[in-house]
Amino acid sequence: MQKEIISRHQLEVTLQRLACQLVENHRDFSSTVIVGIQRRGVVLAHKIGEILRRDYGIEDLKIGTLDVTFFRDDFRRRESPAHANTTSILFPVDNQKVVFIDDVLHTGRTQRAALSAINSFGRPSKIELLVLIHRRYSRQLPIQPDYKGIQVDVAEGEKVIVDVTQGNERVYIEEI
């Protein structure tokens, strides 16, 4: 059974608000870079990037993609091995403010891996986390978001699905 929690229209409004909050803190993004975490975080990063360019006139926005597979802490513990996606960070992150963008903050382990992975590219002056969905009461590590789309409480045995298929964007809860 699926229960929709964000419709396509609501998603657009939420991303607008998140982009606005980013501008409040990062102004012209001259020393800030955006890094989308594979896979759905990348799509969201580009959607937010589009809003920043279109509505706030930010021209030189640097957006990268980061895959954390090789930095996960569950290698050899999973049922099947995880497969890496593309990483592309074609700009220096040394002394830059990095904003991670991800779809769901659940256990915090993906974001922990991202914190390790980004170090391969340099030492950012600051790292922030933006998530569309903040799942409360499910954290296994002390990681919290700096910007959040919506906050949800999901029962065990339920999963939050962020569908980023072009034209069919929505977020719903599904029973596993």
Added chain:
Amino acid sequence: MDTLSVDHLLGIKYLNRDDLELIFKTAETFTEVLSRPIKKVPSLNGITVANLFFENSTRTRTSFELAEKRLSADVVNFSAGVSSVSKGETLIDTVQNILAMKVDMVVMRHPNPGAGIFLSKNVPAQIVNAGDGAHEHPTQALLDSYSLRRKWGSVEGKKIVIVGDITHSRVAISNIYALQMQGAEVMVCGPATLIPKHIGALGVKVETDLRKALNWCDAANMLRVQHERQDISYFPSKQEYVKLYGLDKTLLDSLDKKITILHPGPINRGVEITSEVADCDQSIILEQVENGVAIRMAVLYLLASKRMN
């Protein structure tokens, strides 16, 4: 396919097409990792790999060692010359002793064909064959194919000639299996004395005229003459070999099309290829070395990920 069909990498012969595609896809991601300022990932943290080299090797051992270190594995090196092998210890005893030190994976080069297979049946560790006699050298064939795929996109339908000492070459056999599995056509070329009599059974073309072979192919893999494996003389003199089977710039430029040159190393400059050919823009010899680390990282990563399944 998200996992390899095998628990050990003993030879290309034991892999299938899906395995090859998975290894190449994984190698792409490691190629990106190797372009980062810090070229290291923690995936194999806590895993110990023993490099057992019962034969001399510089580049393969260095390449494996670098791959292991870039995956954060703990590495122990072992060379026959400085070990108890020279005191008469058997292969299985040597390895059992090393395994008693809790080693998870063994990368082995050995002069006897099938040494890796023997080991995989007798010790509880994952084995990666880094060359066993004149049998197979799977990671070399993988990196050769990977280098060609990075240049062409795919090797399907392409023609590749392997030139030189086919009889004593494990690189040739592994390459034949790997290239054919990906839909490429393979030819071998060399003096008749250095081409196994029944090699045609593998579905490869045989040619003894180098110019004809080079005009046929899209890429030529120029093997080294393995003097150390030849118990007798297979051709009258080095000069004659160079004259008939050496590739120089004049010959390369006189061909109908621009072909790609590979060499598994180490090069005998002026024998199988001249310096001018080795360093020209058609040669991808240095890319092969670079890609070797990514391919070995992919193999170790994929094998290690199977360990606890």
